Amino acid sequence: MNAIATPNAEQAQQDIVEEFAFFGDWTERYQYLIDLGKQLPPLADELKTEDYRVHGCQSMVWLAPSVHGDKLHFQAASDSAIVSGLIALVLRVYSDRPAREIVATEPRFIEAIGLAKHLSPTRSNGLAAMLAKLKAYAAATLNT
Structure with a gap:
């Protein structure tokens, strides 16, 4: 048994909700989001297609x-x-999971941390598009 267990998608969402609860206002939350984004590993240029x-x-x-x-x-x-x-938040919840778990997991954290109310309509649409694409990839692997 691994000493360090990777949380499942639901636990990852709960962890995100608890982290965002530490911040008093949306200025601090946006700064935290930006900091999380800076920690993303760089994407190889050949994948930017x-x-x-x-x-x-x-x-x-x-x-x-x-x-x-x-x-x-x-x-x-x-x-x-x-x-x-x-x-960075989406990858914490959905990456490195079985396809069935990805498809079944609803992104509760978006509402739970107040993101739904604080994103511009274009960012909300983009987040929805990213989640839809991610779930479509997972669904495609279930059908192969």
Whole structure:
């Protein structure tokens, strides 16, 4: 048994909710989002292609899946600091999970931390597009 257990998607969402509860206002939360985005590993230029581009985002966003055993791993990047932070949250919940768990997991953390009320309509649309693309990748692996 591993000494360090990776939390499941629900636990990852709960961890995010608890982290955001530490911040008193949205200025601090946005700064935390930006800081999370800065910690994303860089995305290789060969993955920044039209195939991996997430449409529906005002900023440029790429989401590249890969399959490792029964789990899907996602790499992603954006040219926007706040969107990069959103990507970091999404990857914590959905990356390195079995496809079935990805498809079944609703992104409760978005509402729970108040993101739904504090994102511009274009960022909300972009986040929804990113989640839809991620779930579509997972669903496709279930059908192969």
